[in-house]
Amino acid sequence: MKLYTHPDCEKHEMPGHPERPDRLRAVMQRLSESGMLDDINVELAEEISDETLAMVHPPDYIEAIKAAEPEEGLINVDPDTYMNNGSTRAAKLAAGACLQAVQDVLCGEEKRVFCATRPPGHHAELASAMGFCLFNNIAMAADYALRDERINRVAIVDFDVHHCNGTVDIFKERPEVMVCSSFQDNYYPNRYLDYTNEHMINLPMAPGSKGGEWRKRVEREWLGKLEDYKPDLLLISAGFDAHKDDPLAQIEFDESDYEWITQQLLNIAEKHCAARLISTMEGGYDLNALADCAEQHVRALI
Template sequence: MTTLVISHPACLAHEMGEGHPERPDRLRAIERALESEAYQMLARDLAPRADLDAVARVHPKDYIEAIRAATPKQGLTAVDPDTSMSPGSYEAALRAAGGALFAVDEVMSGKVRNAFVATRPPGHHAEVANPMGFCFFNNAAIAARHAQAAHGAERVAIVDFDVHHGNGTQHIFWDDPTVTYASTHEMPLYPGTGAVGERGEHNQIVNAPLRAGDSGETFREAMEVVILPRVEAFSPDLIIVSAGFDAHHRDPLGNLNLVEADYGWATRRLMGIARRKCGERVVSVLEGGYDLDGLARSVAVHVTTLMEG
């Protein structure tokens, strides 16, 4: 059993304008980081286009069609103040969602132990019918619903350590007792959600906000005390990681001070829960991370830890 990395060149064709932090170079930096000999044992595959019926388990079909229709023939179209579409954006979004679906198929069928989906655009800010925060389709949510519908998973845990709160994922699963969403994030910060008191209709939403300037020590404490015990008690059939690396101390969009070792630690702890509760099944999907060096080094540690099993 090995670790699978999923990507697709189409995800490089999504542009949001010169100087935008969510840029194709993010994936190029990750690709370079995973080229070394240490990663030769990885399984690698291309992300298929998402089945629209699978996307529609989360997003209404008229919303999916509206995103497709908004795709420009040339230039850029803004869909929210900081999110734009280029001619390649819809295809990239379908590949990002499709990569998450394929990762679930491979992990839930036992073909691989775990998977990392290195695609863009990210997803955790996308609500049921609202693109925002660089996101169009909520890849982690689509993956969770697919695990339930196609593979019989009864409970799915989504753990999000992006510096920004995944308002979209929380919104989608707010009243669903079969999915727990657990997040550490900086607060106050965009998008303004993620307070401790936001707990969902079934007390299955778990928020552990951090303050600007907090270090890896505080992050690890929040994970140890708040997040990990709740994930373990939930006994999920699959753990999905919304793997944002913008809490890294180098990142321009956040004010936390995590280092690569903190991501390795969090990955190892989540894998421990997966080993005890769900046959080691972990699917990790890329979210944020906007300093190219910090992103590349953090992803390398994250994937290395996934490979350790």
């Protein structure tokens, strides 16, 4: 297994903001302390090029994001999403890691890759930054993979507590991508919450929902559809903010739920994707819970 990360992902920073560098530090520290990094090939992420970003995001949007970055201080590109003078590089590293992961699994070098990067990406729409996200990392991975003649269908599974509006915005009219999203109902971002079709599978959860209920619904509403879809590549938007200790939502999963879903998805990848599976970090804002969940997720991937 391989893991991509980069210390410059920590240079995207706004004091007091929940999407902070300590998130990445907490994950990497836990993976180190657990001994798992001894069994993982850790490599530095590389920046995605503007030309490759433009496969998904319009060039004028990319230029607008780059132009918005301040030389010093902070700016907001939407009410929740900030930039400082390290933000563009961090976001391009996060997207770049996903492309490197695709290259690795398609050339046969690796079967499973985890991208420990930030900022997250799944709220970034085709031409809009929002929800702490500048570029849509998982969408870049899916689009890039589909340009390979061996990949005809990609499945994206997003279990972040917030709906992946950006990923849906980008792929809603592309049946070669299936998006399965579980999320707290009637909650941020309040976009595409009711948008469903045969390849956009929403699983809204009421506040207070626990992992046992979620597991039953995943078995009933996702796994059969994923089996029938027969993806050639499986991608995970790994948000850990549905944990009971997370301050930004009211779902009550525990870390064992993330080990469970990872194993279910590994089973599908083994059966349909030649075991190819890529996961990238999304949300998770209580540092201890984030580290616990990431540990269980990565342990299952190994």
